[in-house]
Amino acid sequence: MSECVLQNPLNALVALGSNQVTAHETVMELLVEAVARLSERGVVIRSVSRFFSTPCFPAGAGPDFVNAAFEASDVADPAAFLSVLHEVEAEFGRAREQRWGQRTLDLDLIAVGDLVLPDAGFVQQWMDLPLEDQVQKAPDQMILPHPRVQDRSFVLVPLMDIAPDWVHPLSGLSVKQMHDALPLADRKSVKPLDNLENHA
Numbered sequence: 001m002s003e004c005v006l007q008n009p010l011n012a013l014v015a016l017g018s019n020q021v022t023a024h025e026t027v028m029e030l031l032v033e034a035v036a037r038l039s040e041r042g043v044v045i046r047s048v049s050r051f052f053s054t055p056c057f058p059a060g061a062g063p064d065f066v067n068a069a070f071e072a073s074d075v076a077d078p079a080a081f082l083s084v085l086h087e088v089e090a091e092f093g094r095a096r097e098q099r100w101g102q103r104t105l106d107l108d109l110i111a112v113g114d115l116v117l118p119d120a121g122f123v124q125q126w127m128d129l130p131l132e133d134q135v136q137k138a139p140d141q142m143i144l145p146h147p148r149v150q151d152r153s154f155v156l157v158p159l160m161d162i163a164p165d166w167v168h169p170l171s172g173l174s175v176k177q178m179h180d181a182l183p184l185a186d187r188k189s190v191k192p193l194d195n196l197e198n199h200a
Contacts, residue, residue, distance in 0.1 A: 004077070004078055004079065004115070004117060005076060005077050006075075006076045006077070006078075009073070009074040009075055009076040010075055010112050010113030010114075010115065011046060011071055011072065011073050011074075011075065011112075011113060012071070012072045012073075012075040012078070012081060012109065012110075012111065012112045012113075013069060013070075013071055013109075013110040013111045013112075013159060013162075013163055013166060014069065014070050014071075014072060014085065014107055014108065014109055014110060015067065015068075015069050015106075015107075015108040015110050015146075015152075015154075015155045015158065015159075016031055016034060016035070016067070016068050016069065016070065016105070016106065016107050016108075017031075017054070017065045017066060017067040017068070017105075017106045017154065018030055018031055018065065018066055018104055018105050018106065019056060019062050019063045019064060019065040019066070020062075020063075020104045021104070027065075027066040028051050028066050028193065030092065030104070030105065031051065031066060031068055031105075034088060034092060034105055034107070035048060035070060037088050037091065038072075038084070038085075038088055041084055041087075041088065042084075043072050043081075043084060044072055044073045044074050045070055045071075045072055046070075046071040046072060046073045046162075047070065047071045047161075047162045048068060048069075048070040048162070049068045049069045049070065049158035049159070049160075049161035049162050050068065050158070050161055050192050050193070051066055051067070051068045051192070051193045052066065052067050052068065052154070052157055052158055052190045052191060052192055052193060053065070053066060053190070053191045053192075053193055054066070054067045054153075054154040054189065054190050054191075055189050065154065066193065067154045067155070067157075067158055067190070068158050069110070069155065069158035069159050069161070069162055069163075070162065071162050071163055075112050078109070078112045078115065078117065078142065078144065079142060081109070081112070082109050082142055085107040085109060086107075088105070088107060089105050089106070089107050092104045092105040093105070108146060108155070109142070109144070109146065110145060110146045110149050110155060110159070111144060111145040111146065111149070111166065111168075112144055114167070114169040115144045115145075115169070116144060116145070116169050116170060117142055117143065117144040118141060118142075118143070120170060122143070123143055123144070123145070123147060123170060124170060126139060126143055126147035127147045127148075127150070127170070129147070145168060145169065145170075149168070149178070150168065150171065150173070150178045150181075153179075153182050153186040153187050153189065153190050154190055156175060156178055156179040156182065157179065157187060157190040158190075159175045159179075160175060160176065160179050163175055164176040164179075
């Protein structure tokens with residue numbers, strides 16, 4: 001059963017990325033195809049950011065990523081929406097076996113409007129989780145907003161393209177404020193890619 005069905009649908013923010021490809025396409029082409037696949041499944045894509053080259057995190061875990069973000073509208077059932085994201089990940093060969101490892105497709109639900117799920121205390125607990133624990137632990141239920149959004153340049157830089165004014169419902173900080181609070185080196189490490197030429 002869905003955890004939360006909304007009377008008034010909200011817009012959702014999703015981060016996407018990949019650092020693996022099939023034999024016949026680049027990473028960016030794979031991400032474009034993933035967005036198209038979501039549209040075919042009824043996801044209403046409102047806007048898509050530019051594509052960015054991002055160092056793999058943690059360092060040494062694999063090749064660099066290509067990251068982007070999109071905004072979807074009319075999300076009435078966040079749990080069902082998350083299930084669609086996971087289904088499309090699986091269609092592209094994503095296996096959730098290694099935390100923060102290499103992957104063909106990563107679709108992370110960052111936020112649905114200003115929803116806080118399952119509750120503020122639980123979200124804050126995961127926001128405060130030390131880095132060494134983040135590597136080992138994963139939540140067993142949907143958390144909104146994503147507990148690591150404020151820390152991740154590879155999420156915030158693409159979000160600056162499509163939702164700079166979205167405000168985190170717990171911290172009260174906008175995407176722009178969270179972005180600007182990141183170390184300059186982190187922001188500069190996320191570099192825009194101008195075309196689809198052979199970025200594997």
